[in-house]
Each structure stands twice: as structure tokens, then as C-alpha cells.
Amino acid sequence: MTEESVPRLIDTVAWVRIEDGRILCARPRGKDIFYIPGGKREGAETDLQTLLREIDEELTVALRPETVAHVGTYEAAAHEPADGVVVRMSCYTADYSGVLAASSEIEEVAWFAYADRPLVPPVDQLLFDDLSAAGRLV
Template sequence: MGKLIDTVAWIHLADGRVLGARSRGEELFYIPGGKRHDGESDRETLLREVEEELTVRLLPQSVRHFQTYEAALHRPGDDRTVRMACYTAEFTGTLAASSEIEELAWLSYADRERTPPVDRLAFDDLRAAGMLR
């Protein structure tokens, strides 16, 4: 098994859809979040990454763990695994894509294949829980 990529992600749902982001130069959408810096907790990483990508502030007291997933990275020939700890949280501010984000989209279960393998696991659980249409 290759190296583990340790990430956190913010599941933000509205009208049965989950917010997705697509980075510049990438094809796939992902649940917003990112990699942990040395010594950061999940919560610290989540707050920093969401603010960097979406220009909103998560309310720390509202952060709740949803589920943690692991799956192979989506690049052929790359044997790394992605661990994604998913959280829900309330926010303040107006959602907007930062300079590193090309596009934001509200994704339904039909968009599952437009996301990396680890995100697809979250889509499956959200659908099974009746939270994603």
C-alpha cells in the first residue's frame, strides 16, 4: 500500500444536493476541504481549508463528525490512499469560490461519477440516509 493522504471535508447540503468544488485545471469535483498541516486537528484543518476555498467561516461549535472514508486515489498508476474525515457545520458569510477554485456546483447523486472515489463513498452514505437526491 502506498502513502496515505490525510484530508478533511465539509459536507454542506441544500435542497438534497451537496456543495462541490472543482480546482483549477482539474476535471473532478470534490467535497470542499483539504490536507492537514503538521500538528493541526481535524477541526483546525476544516476551518482553515473552508475559509481558504469558499471564503466563509465555519462556526467551530457547530462542527460535527459525519463519517471517515478511505479509498484509492483516482489517478492511474498512483498507489496512494485518501482518508477523508467528513464534517458538517454551520457557517457565516457568503459562499464564493476563492482564486484556487475554478467552479462551485450543487451536486446530486447523479453527479457521483464526477467526483473522486473517496467522495463517492460519502455520496453513497448521504443517499442511503435520504439526505442526497
């Protein structure tokens, strides 16, 4: 792969679900790090379409589109060592129906407090910082 073919920006969408001062995180199969649930858009998907599809695939729940609200957008260096690659994460809250369960490529879900911040990648840490500053994470 040549330098020019490496994407410089990874554009993602994430679901921010906080309960009892803890945020929902997911660990993909074969990885040792947790992420805020969500993922990359496919083709010309909107943020909303990406969010609904990814959360259904990963966590077996249906987000209620009428409750989706933008929380913030964060950018930081990618977790995997890749020189100059930046991850952009557009974060949304939403209510859901169904029972949360790991599915597809997700091996484990967990509820993280602010003290668990070192277990998530740099872009997720920025969200943790904002949520903690707002008094939303224990």
C-alpha cells in the same frame, strides 16, 4: 521520486454541506473533477483547524466551530493514478457565516445530486453512497 518517498496515505478533512438534497462540491483550477471542499492538514493541525482554514481559503466563509459534527471517515484509492495510494477523508458538517464563493485554488462550486456521483473521486463517491442511503441526497 523513489517508491519509498511516495506517500501511501493522503489524509484529508472535508466539509459536508447539503442544501435541498444537494451537496456542495468544488473544482480546483486546472482540474476536471469536483471534490467535497476541504484539504490536507498542515503540520500538527487538528481536523477542526484544518477544516476551518481550508474552507475559509477555498470558499470565503467562516465555519462556526461550535456546530462542527463528524459525519464519517472514508478511505479509497486516490483519483490520480498512483499505485497503492489511499485517500482518507474525515467528513464534518458545520454551519457557516458569510457568502459562499470560489476562492484561492477553487475555480468553480456546484451543488450535486446523487446522479452527479461519477463526477467526484472514489472516496467522495463513498460519502455520496451513504448520504443517498440515508435519504439526504436527491
